[in-house]
Amino acid sequence: MKSKYTPTIGLEIHAELNTKSKMFCGCKNDPDEKRPNFNICPVCTAQPGTLPVANEEAVKKVIKAGLALHCTITSESKFDRKNYFYPDIPKGYQVSQYDMPICSNGYLDIQVEDEGEVKSQKSKVKNPTQNLKFKKIGITRIHLEEDTGSSIHPEGADYSLVNYNRAGTALMELVTEPDVTSGKEAREFAEELQLIFKYLGASDADMEKGLMRVEVNISVSKTKKFGTKVEIKNLNSFKVVEKAIDFEITRQTELLEAGEKVVQETRGWNDKKEITFSQREKESAHDYRYFPDPDLPPMHFTKEYIANIKAEIPELPENKRERFKKEYGLEESQIEIFVTQKDLSEYFEKVISELDEWIDQKNKSEFKKITKLASNYLISDVQGLLSGKEFDESEFKITPENFAEFIKMIHKNEISSKVAKMVLAEMYNTGVDPSNIVEDNNWGQMKDDGQLEKIITEVISKNPKAVADYTAGNKNSLQFLAGQVMAITRGTANPQQVQEILKKVMK
Numbered sequence: 001m002k003s004k005y006t007p008t009i010g011l012e013i014h015a016e017l018n019t020k021s022k023m024f025c026g027c028k029n030d031p032d033e034k035r036p037n038f039n040i041c042p043v044c045t046a047q048p049g050t051l052p053v054a055n056e057e058a059v060k061k062v063i064k065a066g067l068a069l070h071c072t073i074t075s076e077s078k079f080d081r082k083n084y085f086y087p088d089i090p091k092g093y094q095v096s097q098y099d100m101p102i103c104s105n106g107y108l109d110i111q112v113e114d115e116g117e118v119k120s121q122k123s124k125v126k127n128p129t130q131n132l133k134f135k136k137i138g139i140t141r142i143h144l145e146e147d148t149g150s151s152i153h154p155e156g157a158d159y160s161l162v163n164y165n166r167a168g169t170a171l172m173e174l175v176t177e178p179d180v181t182s183g184k185e186a187r188e189f190a191e192e193l194q195l196i197f198k199y200l201g202a203s204d205a206d207m208e209k210g211l212m213r214v215e216v217n218i219s220v221s222k223t224k225k226f227g228t229k230v231e232i233k234n235l236n237s238f239k240v241v242e243k244a245i246d247f248e249i250t251r252q253t254e255l256l257e258a259g260e261k262v263v264q265e266t267r268g269w270n271d272k273k274e275i276t277f278s279q280r281e282k283e284s285a286h287d288y289r290y291f292p293d294p295d296l297p298p299m300h301f302t303k304e305y306i307a308n309i310k311a312e313i314p315e316l317p318e319n320k321r322e323r324f325k326k327e328y329g330l331e332e333s334q335i336e337i338f339v340t341q342k343d344l345s346e347y348f349e350k351v352i353s354e355l356d357e358w359i360d361q362k363n364k365s366e367f368k369k370i371t372k373l374a375s376n377y378l379i380s381d382v383q384g385l386l387s388g389k390e391f392d393e394s395e396f397k398i399t400p401e402n403f404a405e406f407i408k409m410i411h412k413n414e415i416s417s418k419v420a421k422m423v424l425a426e427m428y429n430t431g432v433d434p435s436n437i438v439e440d441n442n443w444g445q446m447k448d449d450g451q452l453e454k455i456i457t458e459v460i461s462k463n464p465k466a467v468a469d470y471t472a473g474n475k476n477s478l479q480f481l482a483g484q485v486m487a488i489t490r491g492t493a494n495p496q497q498v499q500e501i502l503k504k505v506m507k
Contacts, residue, residue, distance in 0.1 A: 005220040005253045008227070009180035009245060012215040013193060015172045015203040016147060017061050023146045023170040024052030024095065024296075031209055036152075036163040044168030046090040051295050054079070058170035059102065059299065061202040062144045063309050065172060066103025068196055068316055069139055073306050077102045079144075079296040083289045087162050088149035096145035096173075098290040102299075106139035108196075109318075110188045137189050138177030147171040172203065178217070178226070183242035183249075190214055191238055195317045199342060207237055214241050219262070220252045227252070228262040232276055235269055244269045248276050320345065328352070328371045337379050344391040347400060348378055354404035374407045381421065385428045397431030406434040416495060418486060419443045455493075456502055459484045471506060478502060 022029050025043035033039055043050045066073055080098040112135045149167035153160050174193070180186045194212060197203040205212040214235045219227035232248060235241045252262050267276040315323070317339050324335045324345075338345035351374050352359075359370050382391070398406075406423065409415050415423060415438060426437045437443070459481055466477045481502055486493060 003253060004222055005249075005256065006222070007181055007218060007220050007245075007249045008178045009182075009186060010178040010217040011174075011176045011180060011186060011189065012217070013174045013176075013190065014147075014213045014215075015174070015197055015205050016166075016211045017058050017170040017172055017202055018204050019055055019057045019061070019170050021055060022168040023055050023058055023144075024168055027168065029169050031166070031169075031204075031206075031211055033165050036161070036165065038165060040164045040167070044090070045164055046092075052095065052293075054296060054299070055170055058144060060309055061170075061200070062102050062142060062172050063301070063306060064200050064313060065174075065197065065202050066106060066142050067306070067310050068200055068313055069103075069106040069108055069142070069174075071103035071106030071139060071142060073103055073301060074100060075301050075303075076100065076298060077301070078298040079293040080290045081293050082145075084287070086148070087160065088151050088164075088167065090149065090164060090167055094146060094148065095293055095296070096290075097143035101141040101143035102301075103142035104140065106142070107136045108139065108189060108192060109134040109136055110185060110192060111135075112185070135179075135185070137179045137185075140175045140177055142172060142174045145171050145173060183245035186214075186216065186245050187238045187242040190241055192317065195340065199314060199316055201314075210236070216241065216245055216248075218245060218248050218252070220249060220256065222256075227256075228264050230262065230264065231266045233266055233268060233279070240269055240271065243274060244276055247274065251276065328375070329368045330372065330375055334375050334379055338375075341391055343393050344378060347391065347393050347396070347403075348374065350400035351378075351404045351407065354401050355407065358408070370407065370411055373411060374403075377407065377410075377420075377424065378403075381424055382428075385425065397429070398427045399431070402427060402431075402433055409434060409438070414438070415443060416486075416493065455488050456505060459488070460502075460505060 016029075016031065019029050021027060022039075022044055025041050027041050027044055028039045030039055043052055063073055077097065077100045079095050081093040082096045082098070083093040085092055112133060147166050147169040149162050149164040151160050151162055176189070180189065194205040194207075197205040197212070203211060207213070216232040216235065217229050218232065219229045221227035230248060230252070232244050235244055248267070255262055263278075263281075265281050266279045268279050269275075270277055320339050321335055324330055324338060325332075330338075338348060352371060355370060355374070359367055406420070406427065409423075410417070410420050419438070422441075423434050423437050423443065426432065427434055430437075463481060463484065466480050482495065486495065
C-alpha cells in the first residue's frame with residue numbers, strides 16, 4: 001500500500017579532484033599516501049603569514065563537470081571563508097564558495113519505468129519497446145572548496161590524532177534540488193554521477209577510499225509543505241545510500257504516525273545495525289559566518305575560456321550507451337558492462353578497429369556476429385581470468401592486435417571453442433601471439449576427415465550402450481559420444497562435424 005507520506009530528498013555529493021597538487025598550495029595530492037602528515041606545507045597547515053594561490057586545473061575540472069551536467073557557468077565567481085572549529089581544519093575555517101558558485105542550475109537524467117521505479121543497472125539503454133522514461137534531477141550548484149584533514153580515534157584511547165595529508169585537497173561539492181523520492185533514485189543518481197566524473201577525468205570518485213562522499217537531506221510530509229529536514233552524513237557506498245534513505249523514510253513516517261515530532265539534526269549510519277543514529281543538531285548557514293576570502297582574488301571566466309574547456313569534454317556514458325547500441329548491436333547488459341568499465345570498452349573498440357580490415361561492415365549480420373563474439377569473450381572469459389579485478393589495459397598482456405587475431409581464428413573455425421579457452425588462458429598468462437600458441441601445441445582445427453572418422457568408429461565400438469540408447473531415441477547419448485571424441489582429439493575436432501559424422505555412422 002502506498003504511504004500517505006511523501007519523501008523529499010536532496011543530495012550533497014563531494015568528490016576529491018584528481019589534480020597533481022592541492023587546492024591552494026604545491027603539496028602533492030596523493031590519496032594513497034600512508035605516511036601521516038607527509039604531504040603538508042606551511043600553507044595547508046595554516047602557518048602564520050602564508051598566502052594561498054588557487055589551483056587553475058581544479059577550477060577547470062569543476063567547469064568541465066558543470067558543462068557535462070548542463071549547468072550555467074558563471075562569468076564571475078569568488079571564494080569564501082566558512083567559519084567553524086574542528087581539529088582537522090587547521091585554519092579554523094574552510095575555504096569554500098557561498099553565494100557565487102562556479103556552476104548552477106544543471107540537471108542529470110536518470111532512467112525510470114512508468115511507475116517511477118528506477119531501472120536496474122543492466123537496462124539503461126534507450127529502448128522504445130520498454131515503458132521507460134527519464135526523470136530529471138535538478139542540480140542547484142557545483143562549487144569548489146578545500147577538503148579537511150582526517151581525524152583518527154585509536155580504539156580505547158582517550159585522545160585523537162589528526163592527519164593533514166588530505167587537508168587542502170581540491171574538493172568539488174554538488175548539491176541537488178529536492179527532486180529525489182527514494183533510495184533507489186538516489187543510488188542511481190550517485191552511480192551515474194560517479195561514471196561521469198570518471199569519464200571526464202575530474203575525479204577517481206572511489207567511494208571506498210573516500211574520494212566521493214554522499215550526504216542526504218531528507219524529510220517526509222503529508223502535504224505540499226516540506227517536513228523537518230534531517231541530514232545523514234558519511235555514507236560510503238551506493239548500497240548504504242539506498243539503505244539509509246529507505247530506513248530514514250520509515251523512521252520519520254513512524255514518528256509522525258505516533259504523533260511525535262521529527263528533530264532537525266545530523267545523523268550517521270550504523271552499518272552493523274543498518275540504522276541511522278543521532279550525531280548533533282544541524283547548524284544553519286548563518287552559523288558559519290561566510291564572508292569573501294580576502295587572500296584570494298575573484299575569478300573571471302570569459303566565454304572563450306569556457307568554450308575551450310567544453311571542447312575537451314569526451315563522450316559521456318549516456319552517449320556511449322546509444323552509440324554502442326546503434327554501432328555494434330550489443331545487448332543492453334553487455335553495453336552496461338562496457339559503459340561502467342571505461343578501459344574495457346576502449347580496449348574492445350581497439351580490437352574491433354584491428355578487425356576492420358577483414359570485416360565487411362556493409363554485411364551487417366556478419367559484422368554483428370564478429371562484434372558479439374569479441375564482446376562475449378571480453379565480458380565472460382576475460383572477466384573470469386581477471387577473477388574480479390577491474391580491467392586495466394596497462395597490466396593486460398594481450399594486445400588488441402593479438403586479441404583480434406584470436407577472435408578471427410574462432411570466427412574462421414581454425415580453433416574450436418574448447419581450444420579457444422585454452423589459447424586465451426595461455427595468452428593471458430604469457431602475452432604470446434595466438435597462432436604461435438596453437439602451432440606449438442598442435443591445437444589447430446583437425447582437417448583430416450579420414451582420421452576423424454577412424455577416431456569416431458573407435459569411440460562407437462567402445463561405447464555400445466550409448467549407441468543403443470541413441471538409436472532408441474535418447475539424444476543425450478549423442479552429446480556423450482561427441483564429448484568422448486573431443487576428449488581424444490583434445491578439442492581440435494570441429495564439434496558440428498563430429499556430430500554429423502556420428503549421426504551418419506550410427507544410422
